[in-house]
Amino acid sequence: MESGDLTDRRFVRYRHRLIEDIRATGVDDLEILHLFDRVPRHLFLPEAQWPRAYEDAPIPIGHGQTASQPSLQALYLDVLKLAPTDRVLEIGTGSGFLTALLALTAERVYSVERIRPLSRRARRVLDGLGIQNAALFVGDGSIGWRRFAPYDVIIVSAASPSTPGGLVEQLADGGRMLVPIGTQEAQELVLVRRAGDRTSEERVLDRVSFVPLLGLQGWSEDEAQV
Numbered sequence: 001m002e003s004g005d006l007t008d009r010r011f012v013r014y015r016h017r018l019i020e021d022i023r024a025t026g027v028d029d030l031e032i033l034h035l036f037d038r039v040p041r042h043l044f045l046p047e048a049q050w051p052r053a054y055e056d057a058p059i060p061i062g063h064g065q066t067a068s069q070p071s072l073q074a075l076y077l078d079v080l081k082l083a084p085t086d087r088v089l090e091i092g093t094g095s096g097f098l099t100a101l102l103a104l105t106a107e108r109v110y111s112v113e114r115i116r117p118l119s120r121r122a123r124r125v126l127d128g129l130g131i132q133n134a135a136l137f138v139g140d141g142s143i144g145w146r147r148f149a150p151y152d153v154i155i156v157s158a159a160s161p162s163t164p165g166g167l168v169e170q171l172a173d174g175g176r177m178l179v180p181i182g183t184q185e186a187q188e189l190v191l192v193r194r195a196g197d198r199t200s201e202e203r204v205l206d207r208v209s210f211v212p213l214l215g216l217q218g219w220s221e222d223e224a225q226v
């Protein structure tokens with residue numbers, strides 16, 4: 001990855017404080033913590049949000065969407081234990097920040113976003129950082145991205161009313177998927193594992209709150225409270 005803004009002294013102190021905040025939530029894997037030092041989160045956010053870029057909080061990115069809380073993304077990485085050979089499908093590119101963390105950890109990332117301007121913006125920032133192993137697609141990610149399936153890991157960054165069956169089908173044997181499942185107000189973060197034809201589900205977090213997954217296997221736009 002190209003260094004670019006990484007040397008921007010204004011943000012280095014805040015970035016280190018964020019890493020301490022993440023560590024305080026229980027993630028102490030040094031490789032994961034180091035990723036938050038390597039990827040400048042502010043670049044993925046609208047400039048008006050730069051003063052808040054290194055808060056451990058969800059941040060508005062326009063179009064009614066948010067960049068997820070960094071400590072939650074660190075937990076994702078901690079739970080999924082990505083291997084350098086893993087192929088990852090991400091549903092909900094949003095800002096593209098998690099896409100960058102995944103691309104620096106796995107072999108290749110395929111990321112789907114339904115809002116074109118968000119996907120375009122994420123592409124520009126990833127290109128600016130020299131991240132080349134992330135393919136972005138605009139469309140309904142609730143049905144996955146069949147063309148490149150199967151995936152070792154699937155991450156759904158939007159709330160789903162139930163386990164999205166189409167995504168489970170795109171998991172490789174031995175694959176795992178993290179998805180928030182529940183109502184539009186509150187969800188549980190669920191880890192789905194696939195072994196042959198069998199799947200198991202395990203609750204990772206009791207209460208999370210994501211924007212809704214809109215699409216064929218999520219909510220319709222009429223149902224969405226956004």
Ligand code: SAM
Pocket residue numbers: 065066067068069091092093094095096097098099112113114115118139140141142157158210211212213214215218
């Ligand atoms: N990881 C992202 C980040 O940190 O910026 C999180 C983005 S936000 C919580 C969830 C994203 O999912 C939004 O950008 C939203 O537009 C997108 N989304 C919702 N339903 C979708 C669908 N069916 N297909 C693709 N993206 C979807």
